[in-house]
Amino acid sequence: MKWVWRVLGWLVAAVLAAYFLWFASRALDIARLRELATLPVVAMTLVAALLYACIIPVTAWAWKGLLAQQGEAWNVRPLAALLGRPQLAKYIPGNVAQHVGRAFLSLRAGMGLRVFTVTVLQENVLAVAASVLVGLIALALSPGGLAQLPPESRSWLWGLGLGLAAAVVILASVNLPPHRLANSPSRLARALARVGGLPGPKAVFSAFAAYSLNYVLIGLGLWLLARVAGMPPALDLAVATAVFALSWLLGFLAPGAPAGLGVREGIMVLILAETVSDPDALAFVLLARVVTLMGDAIIFVASHVAIRGRFPQAGSRDEAAA
Numbered sequence: 001m002k003w004v005w006r007v008l009g010w011l012v013a014a015v016l017a018a019y020f021l022w023f024a025s026r027a028l029d030i031a032r033l034r035e036l037a038t039l040p041v042v043a044m045t046l047v048a049a050l051l052y053a054c055i056i057p058v059t060a061w062a063w064k065g066l067l068a069q070q071g072e073a074w075n076v077r078p079l080a081a082l083l084g085r086p087q088l089a090k091y092i093p094g095n096v097a098q099h100v101g102r103a104f105l106s107l108r109a110g111m112g113l114r115v116f117t118v119t120v121l122q123e124n125v126l127a128v129a130a131s132v133l134v135g136l137i138a139l140a141l142s143p144g145g146l147a148q149l150p151p152e153s154r155s156w157l158w159g160l161g162l163g164l165a166a167a168v169v170i171l172a173s174v175n176l177p178p179h180r181l182a183n184s185p186s187r188l189a190r191a192l193a194r195v196g197g198l199p200g201p202k203a204v205f206s207a208f209a210a211y212s213l214n215y216v217l218i219g220l221g222l223w224l225l226a227r228v229a230g231m232p233p234a235l236d237l238a239v240a241t242a243v244f245a246l247s248w249l250l251g252f253l254a255p256g257a258p259a260g261l262g263v264r265e266g267i268m269v270l271i272l273a274e275t276v277s278d279p280d281a282l283a284f285v286l287l288a289r290v291v292t293l294m295g296d297a298i299i300f301v302a303s304h305v306a307i308r309g310r311f312p313q314a315g316s317r318d319e320a321a322a
Contacts, residue, residue, distance in 0.1 A: 036229060036283065044228040045290055048221030052295030053302070055214040056084050059123075062210035066119040069177050069199045072111065077306065082106050084303025087296050118196030122171060123211075126204065128249060129164035130211035135245035136161065138219070139271075142238035148274040149246075157246075168208060175200025215245040218291075225287055234275045235284065243271050244288065265289065 060079035067074050086101025099120075106116045136157075140146050149157065181193035192198070199207075219241025226235050247267040265285045272281035 036287065040228045041225070041287075044225045045287065045294065048218075048225045048291045049294035049298055051217045051221035052291055053298045054217050056080050056087075056299050056303070058210050058214055058217075059083055062126075062207035063119060063123060065203045065206050066122050066199060067111075067115065069175070069203045070112075070115040070118060070196060071177065071179055072115055074111075078109065081303045081306055082109060084299045084306075087299045087303070090296075114194075114196070122196070122199060122204075123207070125164065125167050125171070126208050127211040127214075129161075129168050130208055131215060131245045131249040132157065132161040132164055134212050134215040135242045135249065138238040138242035138245065142236060142242065142275075143234065144239070144274050148239075148242075148271055168204060171199055172201040172204035174198055175202070215248070216241060218244050221291060222284075222288055225291065226284055229283065229287060231280055231284060232276050235272070235280070239272070239275055243268050243284075246271065 057076060057080050060076045060083055063079050063083070064074055064076055067079075082102060082105050085105060086098045089101045090098035092098075102120075103116060107113060136146065139148060142148070176192065176198040178193040178197040181189040181197055184190055184193070219237060222244060223235075223237040223240035226240060247264040268285045268288065269278075269281050272284065275281075276284070
């Protein structure tokens, strides 16, 4: 039966790759890309895409720490494959195919359903909190400051930030792994065990730092690309980082938008409206979309090459890992 799963896996991969290419051809302004396609811009686009692709091993490292708090020890490599293999599925309308694929591969690899669900929920809370924090801090450090935010988004963004900060503080307040709570005489403690307990400060702040690093790496790549493409100096590292972090948040929350398409680009243009001209803003948004498309393709190919066509099995866990 293993060969059947292997053939099925490669068939799904081929279908996803074909859909991704079709999606890219429809989502990109090919005529505008030809105007930007100088050798330095193409080379820096590749560099930015590679920086973007680094989010997978960084996220896998953070996931490893959250899993350890649930009593499961995994190596970073199989976790990176579990994250990377369904990467192109996020371009399928509905915004759920990537998560379904990750869940299927993780459970087939031997991860417990409760453990998977708990750690992915914790990951989403921390990743969204990191996007708000990094985005607001970066924007505050830029010359234009927080005034660059669209007025209608400021109040709810601050409210969301405060709510997420409270959630991070709760998760980090104390280390209460589920195995410690499972046999407690307290009904509340046993209920907390069923939802994964509390990861504690070390796991939470390590993961939070990793997700924050992801946005900084992507912002760095986009900023370098903006410099090579001749964008105005006002589009500095802080603005490039903030634009992606905050637009990722809105794209993540938008139901049904494939990979945040449309929503993400729209918020990018709104934030950049106070910083650069409309043509420069549109060119930057287009280049950012090329970077993410190319980065996702690199992640997809690398994860399949690394795993050599096999689903990672439970035996690939690193039981000696911390």
